[in-house]
Amino acid sequence: MIDRIIEAIEAAQTIILHRHERPDPDALGSQVGLKKLIEATYTDKTVKVTGYTEPSLAFLSEMDVVTDDDYKEALVIVCDTANTPRIDDDRYTLGQTLIKIDHHPEVDAYGDISWVDPSMSSTSEMIYLLATTGKKQLMLTDEAARLMYAGIIGDTGRFLYPSTTEQTLHVAAELVRFNFNRTDLYNQLYETKPAVAKLKGYLLDHLDLSKEGVTSAKLTEAILSRYDVTSEETSALVGTYGDVLGIQAWVIFVEEPNQIRVRLRSKGPKINTLAARYNGGGHPLASGAKVKSWEEADQLVNDLKDICRIYKEGKEE
Incomplete structure (x- = not known):
């Protein structure tokens, strides 16, 4: 599969790279990291990245200006995106050839070539293997290494999550040999604005743990306005309840115009099938979804409690 992808890259003169909407470090690390690798190896090719430039992650990279004409006879590669509705920039269908590279469980089987491997910690880890094992x-560069490393630490929670494997640590060890400032990178990824830190205090102050080991929080537009925090900035709060004793899974609802964003996390019970029932998806222990009302949000919490109760009963047996 790796050789097929490299052959497609070699055959194309123009390559346009996509990833999922609302990018995280792995989405950008894999998308822009691959761009840097291709540019360093094939200096005669035109390589562009497209999608929304997330201000909080602009230190990783900003997006290029991509026109409709750029897609003529282009190779399009979509990174880190399990289903087509989540692809940022719906022009991904305008190219000549489409490739999917992703580590999420398969949702939509799209692309002329599809490399999907849920055993990988991140799509950035897959991009490193694409570059080195075919x-x-x-050609690896300092900037490509910085981007892939950011993607790996982002999706592994700095190597905390179970998705971290021996191979993941080996890849990370290879990447840190390159010349980029890891301290600056960690600070940029994990420093918290005072307003976000105060909102984190609100979440902890309103902790309510159910007998099933579930807690939930509703961040309404009024609360976000009171703390002067944007919906995008709440992504930094998703791990707030992870260290609390007794919690098996948690969900944070974030009210946005016309929808309520759902951030689901778990310490054991699988939650991606639940997310799929509510217009979302993701990993077994880290998923996202969308609901249309607070009543639907309450139903999701009840469903999550059922999942955790069954999980807990199974462990006790």
């Missing part, structure tokens, strides 16, 4: 290897 018949034709791509």
